[in-house]
Every structure is written in structure tokens, then in C-alpha cells.
Amino acid sequence: MTAEVVPTAAALVIGNEILSGKVQDTNSRDLALLLRKLGVRLEQVLVIPDDRARIAAAVAHLAKSYDWVFTSGGVGPTHDDVTIEAVAEAFGVRAVTDEETAQLIRRHYGARCTEGHLRMALVPEGAALETTESVRWPTVRMGNTFVLPGIPEVFRMKLAVVEHVVGRHRPFVSHAVYTKMDEGDLKPLLDAVVAAHPEVDVGSYPTWTDPRFRTKLTFDGLEESAVVAAKERFLASLPAGEPQWTDP
């Protein structure tokens, strides 16, 4: 991976509770925000049920297709927690008990420790167990695939480990312009910017609810000078007197 190549990532969210609408997934957005900060391009989010065969097939495919894969959910002691076994299957290894994690669990639960609790020490054979100074409980990483828990508070806590292991790459630069013009009128202006700045990702997002503006335009890229040039070109093309504001 050279400095010129943007690392890519996929998120695999595992959970019947999300597909049935019982729970709003927020983990993939928290991950998206972190990856953006790290300069890693999140190229896909896939939400599937707690189904071992489907998880294994998805992990096998994603781990080959992207630099990093992050699973969320299906980690725990109960029958519906099948992610560890599925990741093991995807990598063609067994799920085995990690003795160090088992010790941590025995120490934590003491006399109350059950076979159920000890299931949380299962890891794909050969997995790395990542820790940081602040996050001491081991985080399972099998090759390029992080196995993260579904509980949002715990997922967020583990992102510090992701940041530590993945590291910071060249960050994305993002500028925004807000205008009261609608997309139909903006189209020729945007087409001109897109044609002149193919290296800048130009986004156009209408709002139906914010009274302050009608369309938000975003200019994203790796080269700050190119992003700024595209934004300035767009601003210069707006009709005189058209209200707009920018961020930054």
C-alpha cells in the first residue's frame, strides 16, 4: 500500500434486529466517520441476518475484495452469536478457545462463570488479539477482518483499536456549499465543474426540510488545492447575487 493508493474497506453488519426494523444501525455510520478521518474509503456496507453460512460467504468475498473488513454483531454467548465461527469458516480455520481471553473471563465472572461466558473466548485459529492502552479487552482481528461487537457503546469503544491498527493515511478533504437554487438549475453549473475537475467527487443533496437552503453541494478529494479549485469554479459560476454560504 503506497501513499498514493487509498485503502478500501467494507462493513458487514450482522443482525436480524436491524433487518426487522427493531433497531436502527448506527455502527456503520460511526465506522464511516472514523474511516473518513483515517483516509480509508468505505466502499460498501452490507447488512445480513444472523446466519452462519451467509456470514461466512460474505466475509470470504469481502476479505478478498477490500483492504479492510469490519464485522459488527453476532459476538456473544448465545445461539444467535455465530460470527466467530463464520469468520473462521471464511478463512478456512477452526474456532478455538483463546486461553488468555478465557482467563480474563474467569477472573471477571469468578464463581459465576458459565460455559456461556466462556464462549466469548472463542476466536478463529490464528487470529490476532488487538489491544490498546485504553481498550484492554482483546479485539479479534483475523487477517484483514476485524470482528466487532454489535452493542453500539462497545462498538464505539473498539474503534480506538481500529484506529491504532489501521493507522492514519492521507486524509480526505471535504468542502461544502449551500445554496437556495434547485438541482435542475444547478445541473449545467455542476456538469462544468465535474468536467473540469474529474479528480474531485462532487455531490449534490437537495433538502425538503431545511428552510435555510435548497441544495447542499459537496466537493471531496485527496488534494486540497483541487477541492478548493473545484469549489471556487462552482462559486464563480453562480448567478450574481444568488445567496450561498460555504463550509469551511
Next chain:
Amino acid sequence: MTAEVVPTAAALVIGNEILSGKVQDTNSRDLALLLRKLGVRLEQVLVIPDDRARIAAAVAHLAKSYDWVFTSGGVGPTHDDVTIEAVAEAFGVRAVTDEETAQLIRRHYGARCTEGHLRMALVPEGAALETTESVRWPTVRMGNTFVLPGIPEVFRMKLAVVEHVVGRHRPFVSHAVYTKMDEGDLKPLLDAVVAAHPEVDVGSYPTWTDPRFRTKLTFDGLEESAVVAAKERFLASLPAGEPQWTDP
């Protein structure tokens, strides 16, 4: 599709703004809640960038694999709105202007109408244009694939059209139990219920933040009697005096 077979669905969310973390996707959850009510099983949510080739490949695959497909986003006049062309490509047809929609657009914008606005009249050739009494603006459906807009307020409005066309199937029944026991201790109790009631989908969700309970158990299925029996079996297996409450 007989009454015994549960129709299946996939959601395809199109949007760089979601993958970059700028926006939290809520459309797939609103869709999930509706499909649950209609008795349709949402089996996958896939979020991908505004990339015509990727959208086309995803639609072609999903439309063959599920009874219904719902795309969200990438519909509009600007350069990053490529969903209509991609859906057309997936179905092997051209994108053409629908004259009736073009008339609606011309009437709406009057003298201000631009080529950009008229791009919103593009449809895959042969698409059905669905309307209801309350949602008069046409909603594009190509075979089993609904093309829905990304703006959450408009997406939600269009769900009335989805409900109208998809119709109500046998609804899912869902019961929940809340307990202060942890998953490690619950595991043997849940394993017994899962073994006795393979037709009921039993879910176990720990919380780290709600002081009222430690684990939420869900019992979902098509047969109310089976769901209730599984829940009752679980309740009867809880240690005497263990606090719990149920919903319903």
C-alpha cells in the same frame, strides 16, 4: 407466491454521502418497519456508491435473488444521479423519457423548466409508473424493483405506494421479554427454547445503557401460538423470583 411462502426483499441504498458518514441512512429502517408490517422478509441491505456500473450489477443480482428490491437514492437531475440508467442497464433496456411525467414536470416548473428538471422524467423503458390516491407523483417500478428517492421525507411518502403494490401478506408476530440476567447465564435456557421451537426466531440483545434490564429476548414467527409457546417455555425456565417483564 402462496400464503405459506414469505416474500423476500432486499434494499439497495445508493449514496456516497452515507459511505462517507456525512449522513445517517434512515431509509432502510423505515422500509424494514413497513416490510415487517406487510409480512415481507427483508434479507439484505446493501449500501454502495453513486457508481452506475456497481448499481447496475447490484440490481441485476438482487432482482434475481429476491421477490422485491427497493433502491434508495441517486434519483434526480444532477451528474451523480445515475440510478435510473443503472436500473435500465440491469434489466437490459434503455432509459427513456416518460411523456406523462415530463408533462407533470413542465406544468410544475412552468417557464423555469430546464433540461435538468426534465431528466427527472427518465425511466427504464417498460417501467410501471405507480401512483396512489395520496401519492400522485409517479413512482418508478421496473419489474420487481422499486426506484425510490433518497431524501428521507420523500422516501417515507413513497412507502404508501410500496404498501399499495406489494400488499399485505401474513404478518410476523413478535413478543419480547426483558430480564436482568446476562447472556452467559441465559444461554442454556435459550438453547432449550431454540431446540424445542425451531420455527420461532429467538433473539438475544444485551444492553449496556438501560438500567431497567440487562438482556432483551425476542420471539418472532408467523404462528402466534408457536411464538407464545416459545415465550412461555422460556419464562417458565427462569429462576424463581427472577424479575422480568414482557411485551406484549
